[in-house]
Amino acid sequence: VHNNKKCYCCSFEDYKLTTEWLLNQTSHRPKIAVICGSGLGLLAAAATDKQTFHYQDIPNFPVSTVAGHEGCLVFGTIGGKSCVFMQGHFHLYEGYSLCQVTFPVRVFRMMGVDTLVVTNASGGICPDFKVGDIMIIKDHINLPGFAGQHPLCGPNDERFGIRFPCMSDAYCKELRRLALDISVELGCEGFVREGVYCMVSGPNFETIAEARMLMVLGSDSVGMSTVPEVTVAKHCGLRVFGLSLITNKVSLDYSREEKVNHEEVLQISKMRAEVLQKVVTTLICRCSQDQSINTH
């Protein structure tokens, strides 16, 4: 209850309970959390010493309702570094509040995580982008946030962060540079790009007029996730790195016949999941070695 108005946000005690439950169930103490987007659960495959929890068994955790989101929390080790992977994340269009959508991020913070890696599937708006390109997220547009659908609306809990957080450095520059270097080493620089991700609430894909508007606004790709998690992560002081897989070209022209669907999105995710896994795994190994970029 705040100012005599009922608050539907998760309480500090909710985050605490889940954090303590997980810390009691696992000996892993992750420093890096990876959120796997649609069809990208394979990102956890490279981890060793794995321990898996189903979302429905974790107190206070929402459950995944979308195809391509397994609904598992996987603890494991990569390059000697303890990590936690979310195989599947939550969306506004599933009917969850943004507090529920971002719930795991604050739990990770309370567990001791300092770096969040976000991944997702998105539609390419930038005319240069091709299906299968991997976009390093340089920045984002929080379109639902403009309309008041923002995870930090409501009373601010200073134990997590300040009332008015700065977002001009949302995606860590050093990690973006490192990812570009890694893509050259792995020989996949030909389909690695950098760009601006725009979040819409979904669940429908964009109309042509909407897509054109998003392009004018400066969006290189569009999806229905990630921005709330990144916003909450920055608020509580996490370092953020993001990759978006371009699974389809967004129609910007009335003469275009192709129609996007979720099956196609999952098919392209499956096709590129292995490369994405290599990039993420190498990035985790390297950032754990380089202390200068490990300090927040």
Ligand SMILES: O=P(O)(O)O[C@H]1O[C@H](CO)[C@@H](O)[C@H]1O
């Ligand atoms: O952002 P993720 O969950 O990776 O997936 C994207 O793909 C789904 C639509 O096909 C939506 O959930 C959209 O956000």
Ligand code: HPA
């Ligand atoms: O074209 C798209 N639009 C919105 N979200 C998406 N997620 C994958 N592709 C798309």
